Amino acid sequence: MATAALPRTAREIRLAARPEGLPERAHFAVAEAPVPEPGPGQVLVRNRHFLVFPGLLTLIGGAVEGLPLPPLHAGDTLFGPAVGEVVAAPAGSPLRPGALVSHLLGWREYALVDAAACTPLDDTLPDPVAYLAQGSAPYGALTRLAGIRPGDTVLVTGAAGAVGTLAGQTARLLGAGRVIGTTGSPEKAERLVAELGYDTVLLRGTGRPIAEQLAGAAPAGIDVLVDTVGGEQLAAALGAARQGARFALVGALSAQLAPGRAGGGPPVEPVGIDPFRLVVRGISVRGYLGSEHPDVEEEWTGRFGAWLRSGGIRFPHVRIPGIDRAPQALRELAEGRHFGAVVVELADQAVSFGSCRQDPKETAWPGRRAVDTGVARDADR
Template identity: 60%
Template structure:
């Protein structure tokens, strides 16, 4: 079979004013070289749309673990693909499924080390490109969820939160509370994904809602939002509570910001007197996490104990629109572009 000689690639063409819009991107056909020594060619099946792109595109924040994206640059991110060509002396063969970070294109060419093989028996390969692994890492590494805990997950309707509530329950949490901007999403989270209560901060004072949902306080928090929700969570924490700070949606979804901050007023006296722990979580700090997550995710999926909700988008030409929909809250769960 002849290998493809062109690839469709999504590039940033203009620095967005406010939230990125479809007109800020182009989808172009570009030459695709033949694989060189040690290189693997992959046909992508799907790639992830994730809010962190707002930060990479917007130029906010400092010390980011991933390269920024400037006008003219191609977008990138987690993807699932099928190997078309690979070195004969390497571990990959045509037909193998792999995950990698060369998304936002229909074909990827890179060194073999850039691709991670997917076990042929893995039950839902697409689940491996979801950012739900960050929720697992935050709950197990930073927050250390224990049996009987009351757990809060802010930003519960996204890729991380829709799975994190289920993970918290699997880890033994006695009560799991979430937050979301949408009453309709709140209903889905309680009806479909096992949340005991889901709060909508804009409806009435968030601190008041939180006090009603967790009258005895919080033991563990997976914070994906920052801002006022983190402030209220600290105020609702009980002695020894552990916070995993994983996301910054308060800043990434704000049109007037650049996606690189989520300021919160923290009562430091309360942190000291109650012995609270606030720890930031990033996956590169935990190189052992990926293998552990893949094993546990496979087991939970096979047993029917966990589900990964999706918002699928058909075709690479709709990818820029999918990012806009994600940032304006018009999606639920993990958003993927299917090719």
Template identity: 65%
Template sequence: MPSTPRTHREVRLAAVPDGLPRPEHFTVVQAPVPQPGPGEVLVRNRAFLVFAALLRTMIGAAAAGLPGPRPGDPLPGPAIGEVITAPEAGGLRPGDLVRHDFGWREYATVPAGMCSPLGDTLPDPVAHLSQGWTAYAALTRAAEVRPGDTVLVTGAAGAVGSLAGQTARLLGAGRVIGTTGSAAKAYRLTTELGYDAAVVRGPEPVTRQLAHSAPEGIDVLLDTVGGEQLRAAVEVARPHARFALVGALSAQLAAEGRGISAPVELDLAPIVVKRISLRGLNAADHPDALDEWTQRFGGWLRAGDIRFPHVRLPGIDQAPEAFRQVAEGRHVGAVIVEL
């Protein structure tokens, strides 16, 4: 095994943005390789996920009062890597591949209990960085897709949505509809990613497009956007519809004038009359869903029943620009930086 270098590179927050983060809000620095303390594992990262949910921890108005990284802090995020050193009694050995949440750096010290061995359930280690766990938890725990349901996914081309449509279909949904920002993405949603129809944000109101795509209404919503699209979902919901709210991208990007509306008031009357349930969800609250998802995801991948759309970018220097592209919706699926 090659010797560990004295220094490595890591991405740090240079300044807390008050809107959409730009590359100048990040800095890639050379720093000493961290030394593991008692009970810690030293991991050489191989890849990490660049994900839009990080906006919640960097934009104060959208963070719901939760603490986020401060200037000078390295950024957090899902990563996979190779164990370099580990406590003798921890069950991990040098060379093991693990998943953890200390990405955005080449080396990380991680408490042994926060390292998850990858095993061979998934055919590609990078697939452990998929956001399908969030989609799966939403569709099995919060909204509970039933056979024949009509399912709507907002932000359908993102890391969560690009797997949510396929997963809903595999769970028995009868019709799956997604919202997205361009005709090119809509084409991929309906030809590759399990969607029957796609609503493209633009001159025609979302509600009118949804009424055409789901004339009998929707039973399930997996919402990553909020704002106008959430209001439209309420209008077309069937009685007893179940909504799983996993993101609020409209609030996070409204200040940038990106063409996505700011949060809007919801009319409570149809929510009450239709008995719609709205439930916020963080997949971390359902750790049992992760193992369940990993097993099913691996089987679906090997059978060719599901695709993992993603983009791989080489080198940590690309991470700041990659994050801007993720926040702007430049890609379909997950964006992964390989080291």
């Protein structure tokens, strides 16, 4: 079953205590656990990379019911999207040692995964890490909910995050005429325009209301909203909505990343939504849930791979080396200190797809600039 001698133990990140607000390093523990032996229908995977995502803050906080993922309690190992290499598989399994797979048991060096919960990876994307990109949600929101049309003016809130950096580029590739973003950092705003093709970016926290900035940036109004934030920015978008505007909600960062909160619940400040305006403008507001659109993931992956290879899109992300730094990476994500996705890198050697070899130290591939390794000073939501 196994291809080589395995260590007896491996490290994983556990929740040591549930925080009252945003988690600190002390709320997590780096634990040693025995490397498990796969049973029938199970696969042992050596994780190479895993994603740090804001939804973990909601799961840790435990403040919201009805989520598609279980809440985390003290003593639980964290989890999330991961890419790894199969090291042991049951007899008769189509998965073989050495195969690359994606699954949802990140935050540990070795994962025991049900074979049915592993997705084999091929060379559709030129880098295995790109399978951790959070682009299927905005792609699905734009194609399934908003029905983006040529020439549309699109607003993306939280544009410098893992979703927003891909949402704006995707909107442009799907025909948007003007793409506007929001962020809390002047440095990130410059990058969004210079590197990712945003037409203009509105700055939160300048003393000038987002609604006022949006009125100046889109005097004729907006047609589509891809909202990752909620709160004041959602209200501003409603005020700027044109007749028949389509709003797709894919996140609620104003609640998840608010200091002193448990990662969920309503926005930090109550925001009045005028139902009369929704009616007379014919505005649609829908939340995007990936499980309701099972065909989107494969469709997005195919288009994403083609766009990456042609240079039509970039995948901004930062790679954090070592599982020990993962808890701090989650805190930095909450503080908005990175541009794009945040990925923890466990690999100590290159991972390859045939001739497309990707060294962990070399982070550029055709069609995109080298990955961001800097730390910005302000929040990106």
